[in-house]
Amino acid sequence: MERFARKAIIFILLMMIIMLPTSLTGCEKEDNNKKEILIGAAASLNTIMEEVKLLYQEQYPDITVNFTFAGSGSLEQQIRQGAPVDLFISAAMKQMDNLIMDGYILADTMVELLENQIVLIVPTKSKFGISSFEDIIKAQVIAVGDPDIVPAGKYAFEIFASMDILDEVNTKANYANDVTEVLAWVSSGNADAGVVYSTDAALSKEVTQIAYAPEGSHNRIVYPAAVVKDAKEETARAFLEFLTTEKVQKIFTEYGFKTLP
Amino acid sequence: MNWSPLWISLSVAIPATMITFFLGIFIAKKVISANAPVSKLLDVIFTLPLVLPPTVVGFLLLILFGKNGLIGRFLYSVGIQIVFTRLAAIIAAIVVSFPLMYRSAKAAFEQQDGNLIQAGRTLGLTKIQIFWRIEMPLAAPGILSGTILTFARALGEFGATLMIAGNIPKITQTMPMAIYMNIQRGETKIASVWVLLMIMLSFFMILFLNFINIKKEEKGIHNITS
Numbered sequence: 001m002e003r004f005a006r007k008a009i010i011f012i013l014l015m016m017i018i019m020l021p022t023s024l025t026g027c028e029k030e031d032n033n034k035k036e037i038l039i040g041a042a043a044s045l046n047t048i049m050e051e052v053k054l055l056y057q058e059q060y061p062d063i064t065v066n067f068t069f070a071g072s073g074s075l076e077q078q079i080r081q082g083a084p085v086d087l088f089i090s091a092a093m094k095q096m097d098n099l100i101m102d103g104y105i106l107a108d109t110m111v112e113l114l115e116n117q118i119v120l121i122v123p124t125k126s127k128f129g130i131s132s133f134e135d136i137i138k139a140q141v142i143a144v145g146d147p148d149i150v151p152a153g154k155y156a157f158e159i160f161a162s163m164d165i166l167d168e169v170n171t172k173a174n175y176a177n178d179v180t181e182v183l184a185w186v187s188s189g190n191a192d193a194g195v196v197y198s199t200d201a202a203l204s205k206e207v208t209q210i211a212y213a214p215e216g217s218h219n220r221i222v223y224p225a226a227v228v229k230d231a232k233e234e235t236a237r238a239f240l241e242f243l244t245t246e247k248v249q250k251i252f253t254e255y256g257f258k259t260l261p
Numbered sequence: 262m263n264w265s266p267l268w269i270s271l272s273v274a275i276p277a278t279m280i281t282f283f284l285g286i287f288i289a290k291k292v293i294s295a296n297a298p299v300s301k302l303l304d305v306i307f308t309l310p311l312v313l314p315p316t317v318v319g320f321l322l323l324i325l326f327g328k329n330g331l332i333g334r335f336l337y338s339v340g341i342q343i344v345f346t347r348l349a350a351i352i353a354a355i356v357v358s359f360p361l362m363y364r365s366a367k368a369a370f371e372q373q374d375g376n377l378i379q380a381g382r383t384l385g386l387t388k389i390q391i392f393w394r395i396e397m398p399l400a401a402p403g404i405l406s407g408t409i410l411t412f413a414r415a416l417g418e419f420g421a422t423l424m425i426a427g428n429i430p431k432i433t434q435t436m437p438m439a440i441y442m443n444i445q446r447g448e449t450k451i452a453s454v455w456v457l458l459m460i461m462l463s464f465f466m467i468l469f470l471n472f473i474n475i476k477k478e479e480k481g482i483h484n485i486t487s
Binding site: 040 | 320333442447
């Protein structure tokens, strides 16, 4: 038993010696001469940002850009606790405003980088002839986020109420837990129409975006970006500047976002 | 396809499991030998990470290791930053899996027949010999199940890791995070690959640990019969 125990301990120690060095990289504080930045971005932006990163690395191969993707709320807390985030791209103004108010952000760097919009979608093969939000009553099954828990659902119902078709919609509405579900129902043809974000509509070829929500029918859905205080300011500002260039803005619009004017 | 989550997950889960293995056994023994009110309080404290939602555990760790944290401020002053590194992921994995190892080991030791340990004492064995030759073999099944649970928990860790290690592709993005991100993007095929990999890894780890246990039993029987 002792011999085995000894062998087991040696084996375990060997494994730890092998594994631990790779785990400890990144323990030393960053060398400010080695250009490297960390961008805290909303989870929903992960595919777009990977594409933007490729474009950036082409132009600036010696600057290392890393992203951490998480919920905007988590990112806000992480920045407050001093996490090494250089640039913050939030999915809502709320977290950005909170951080600016408490002095964690260089307020003068903030830009409203992206804007999402509420749109009406139908299956591409749809025969209902729905051409506007009012037409939605022509559908038999309407997919919409549960207005109590899904912001997009809440906006949808506000739009229907303003058009006086709320009661009719309710008789045909299927509530979803999130917009991904709404998109899935419409793209599979299980629903004849649905209300999602323009970025969701851009994800699927099986759906066609019919209309944008009427002007002023909901609060603007803005994704702000700003440089964090006490971070790698120069490189972060430069990257933010890069995000506003035409080539990158084109990528954003391809994904269904409305960009800077 | 980017395979880095596999390597990252393994280099987090394996060291975490090993450290939790020793930590859980060591602390279980200490708690058992402590006096009544102290041991009950410690028991609650050490089981807490199991009861708290992982995101909450992660948030507490973030506060602890962040720039102004109790531990964080000292580390930052000597130039060490833990947040958003793989070490942070290992720490998160250890904290959430610790209660599993601790409780399994504690239960395994508490269930032992005290007579056997007394017998060892009368035969003149030292405390260490009693531990390795009597207590550990007797506790082996319980400790084994604790190790399996620990590895599974460490491998599947998401919430706490996200808070303190971030979700940085190729650096701290583990398999659970890769699955989550891919489902979010609608890449269900890639997500399924990761899910399958995780199942396979857990499967082989459990097989491996059970194999070690069988080998130990065979040796034990051999020693008695020889």
